[in-house]
Amino acid sequence: MNERRGKPSSSARESISIVRASLLNPIAPGRIEFLKDGALAIRGGTIAGVGEYRRIVRAHPRAKTVDLSDRLLIPGFVDTHVHLPQYPVAGLHGKELLDWLNSFIYPAERNFTPAVAARLAPVFFARLLSCGVTTAAVYCSVQKESTRVAFRAAERSGIRAMIGKAMMDRNVPAFLRETTERSLRDSEELCREWNDADRGRLMYAFTPRYAASCSAELMREAARMARASGAHLQTHLAENRAEVEWVRKLFPKAGSYTQVYENAGMLTQKTVLAHCIYLGARERALIARNSCGVAHCPTSNLFLQSGMMPLREMLDSGLRIGLGSDVAGGPTLDPFATMRAAVYVATARALAPGSRARARMIDVGTAFFLATLGGATALGLERVTGNFAPGKDADFVVINPAMFDSGREAYPVGDRPDMILSRLVFLGSERAVEQTYVRGRRCYPALGQRGYRRG
Numbered sequence: 316m317n318e319r320r321g322k323p324s325s326s327a328r329e330s331i332s333i334v335r336a337s338l339l340n341p342i343a344p345g346r347i348e349f350l351k352d353g354a355l356a357i358r359g360g361t362i363a364g365v366g367e368y369r370r371i372v373r374a375h376p377r378a379k380t381v382d383l384s385d386r387l388l389i390p391g392f393v394d395t396h397v398h399l400p401q402y403p404v405a406g407l408h409g410k411e412l413l414d415w416l417n418s419f420i421y422p423a424e425r426n427f428t429p430a431v432a433a434r435l436a437p438v439f440f441a442r443l444l445s446c447g448v449t450t451a452a453v454y455c456s457v458q459k460e461s462t463r464v465a466f467r468a469a470e471r472s473g474i475r476a477m478i479g480k481a482m483m484d485r486n487v488p489a490f491l492r493e494t495t496e497r498s499l500r501d502s503e504e505l506c507r508e509w510n511d512a513d514r515g516r517l518m519y520a521f522t523p524r525y526a527a528s529c530s531a532e533l534m535r536e537a538a539r540m541a542r543a544s545g546a547h548l549q550t551h552l553a554e555n556r557a558e559v560e561w562v563r564k565l566f567p568k569a570g571s572y573t574q575v576y577e578n579a580g581m582l583t584q585k586t587v588l589a590h591c592i593y594l595g596a597r598e599r600a601l602i603a604r605n606s607c608g609v610a611h612c613p614t615s616n617l618f619l620q621s622g623m624m625p626l627r628e629m630l631d632s633g634l635r636i637g638l639g640s641d642v643a644g645g646p647t648l649d650p651f652a653t654m655r656a657a658v659y660v661a662t663a664r665a666l667a668p669g670s671r672a673r674a675r676m677i678d679v680g681t682a683f684f685l686a687t688l689g690g691a692t693a694l695g696l697e698r699v700t701g702n703f704a705p706g707k708d709a710d711f712v713v714i715n716p717a718m719f720d721s722g723r724e725a726y727p728v729g730d731r732p733d734m735i736l737s738r739l740v741f742l743g744s745e746r747a748v749e750q751t752y753v754r755g756r757r758c759y760p761a762l763g764q765r766g767y768r769r770g
């Protein structure tokens with residue numbers, strides 16, 4: 316048993332705090348509850364109650380209230396797919412996936428030494444938290460020690476994260492290529508050290524990068540280790556046409572890209588598949604049958620000119636879908652930008668010639684759901700985080716709506732719940748994120764202990 320797993324810190328005797336604010340609480344795609352005068356009751360990092368402020372106060376008359384009445388409380392965002400070592404090369408536009416990997420990404424990952432990781436990882440996690448992200452599924456590169464450094468930084472930052480060392484034993488430059496055995500041994504060691512650390516706040520994700528960079532044996536063994544340890548597994552799937560064609564040539568007998576992963580035993584309910592743009596109906600059904608999570612990365616898909624995932628159809632097939640920044644495939648960690656891109660991409664698909672038009676669009680409530688509870692569900696964490704419900708961890712963000720970029724000071728234009736949600740998605744940004752809490756602990760601005768305060 317890893318000593319980092321520690322003892323539970325919450326107990327029935329711990330005092331309750333009430334945070335009073337307006338609440339937006341995602342329930343289902345497009346179904347978001349709004350409480351104008353709402354409250355969260357929090358005990359030992361866990362949500363003890365959620366509802367109208369008056370009801371919560373009646374239930375906990377001795378609790379201390381922090382009054383954030385003019386603020387908006389939302390569940391922490393979930394970034395279901397992001398690459399830590401790529402953060403310094405974010406924003407370099409103009410290439411498609413395979414060329415981009417060779418030109419920018421592999422050289423950047425080569426630089427991901429433990430010393431670089433020690434500088435970069437604290438900044439990366441701090442930035443996720445300042446954007447309101449409380450849970451992230453993170454790829455490192457192949458280096459074991461650098462991944463360890465990343466885990467330590469995540470541990471200190473307070474963020475909830477699943478992290479994995481990328482696995483690749485072929486078709487990548489020699490400076491990143493691993494032997495199959497080494498890749499498996501290093502991954503297993505990291506999993507043993509970190510999976511379920513701090514009572515599950517930190518998780519290990521076996522990370523066979525994508526089918527083109529992995530032998531069948533590497534994928535099969537990674538899947539076996541993930542199952543044996545109860546850890547997660549993350550990879551890329553069907554992101555780019557040239558990539559799909561390459562994988563078809565590398566695995567001519569498999570029948571489809573998704574079948575390559577199925578043959579390796581990689582498709583389970585603890586698997587997160589990023590992109591999923593170019594899938595046939597059978598592949599989609601295979602993913603649904605195995606209850607895998609899907610990371611939809613709309614900023615990345617436009618930035619790398621990859622394509623447009625059929626979000627509406629995939630939601631209608633019952634897939635568990637969340638949003639991912641895919642930095643540096645996407646240029647920014649900002650989940651507001653990712654939500655907007657999800658709406659815009661669905662709209663662009665709907666407007667394309669020959670499309671069944673409006674049916675394929677998504678509304679702001681769906682984008683907000685995907686960025687929160689949808690993401691938690693895609694990562695298999697829906698019982699822990701993603702929205703406000705008694706028993707879940709108190710992962711939330713304090714939003715200052717006055718920071719939404721518009722001229723509303725000039726004259727009143729109304730504050731209906733649908734307007735508040737729409738402004739949150741389309742005018743929200745890191746600027747509007749005032750505080751971020753994970754398990755009731757304030758992580759942004761960094762404080763390092765439990766407590767609530769204004770601004």
Ligand code: GUN
Nearest residue numbers: 398420524525551641644
């Ligand atoms: N496919 C394989 N590796 C990567 C990566 O680092 N980023 C993206 N977007 N796609 C990939």
Ligand code: ZN
Nearest residue numbers: 396589641644
């Ligand atoms: Zn990626």
